[in-house]
Amino acid sequence: MNVVFCAMTNHLYGIRRSAVVDNIVSEYQKERTGSHIYDYGDSEGAKIYKMLETAAEPEFLMADMSPEQLNSFAAYKAKLNAIRQSQMESSIEKALKDSGLENREVTPFMRLR
Numbered sequence: 001m002n003v004v005f006c007a008m009t010n011h012l013y014g015i016r017r018s019a020v021v022d023n024i025v026s027e028y029q030k031e032r033t034g035s036h037i038y039d040y041g042d043s044e045g046a047k048i049y050k051m052l053e054t055a056a057e058p059e060f061l062m063a064d065m066s067p068e069q070l071n072s073f074a075a076y077k078a079k080l081n082a083i084r085q086s087q088m089e090s091s092i093e094k095a096l097k098d099s100g101l102e103n104r105e106v107t108p109f110m111r112l113r
Contacts, residue, residue, distance in 0.1 A: 013101070016101055017096065017101050020092070020095050020101060021095075021096075023095075024088065024092045024095055025088065025092075028084065028088045043072070044076075045072040045074075045075055045076025048069060048073040048076070049073060049076055049077065049080070
């Protein structure tokens with residue numbers, strides 16, 4: 001009986017955590033499909049990113065770029081993705097903490113051998 005109850009409790013805890021995480025991830029995905037960018041900066045990669053974002057056909061612009069421009073764009077895009085990932089992770093941690101699902105404190109009452 002107790003083993004079944006513990007398994008069910010763990011399962012429900014996992015479901016609640018997953019729901020919180022899924023909600024945060026979906027918010028970030030919606031934001032990503034929009035044109036919400038935090039700061040373009042002054043780098044060449046940022047300028048290229050802004051130009052491609054507003055272009056009607058960005059693939060034609062990319063075809064005419066030099067390898068240095070493509071590298072600059074790729075580096076800026078990677079930096080932007082890393083910033084977004086970091087912000088999403090901290091948002092998830094905060095949401096889990098606010099909902100009381102950050103860490104479970106489980107006291108074992110029986111040892112198995």
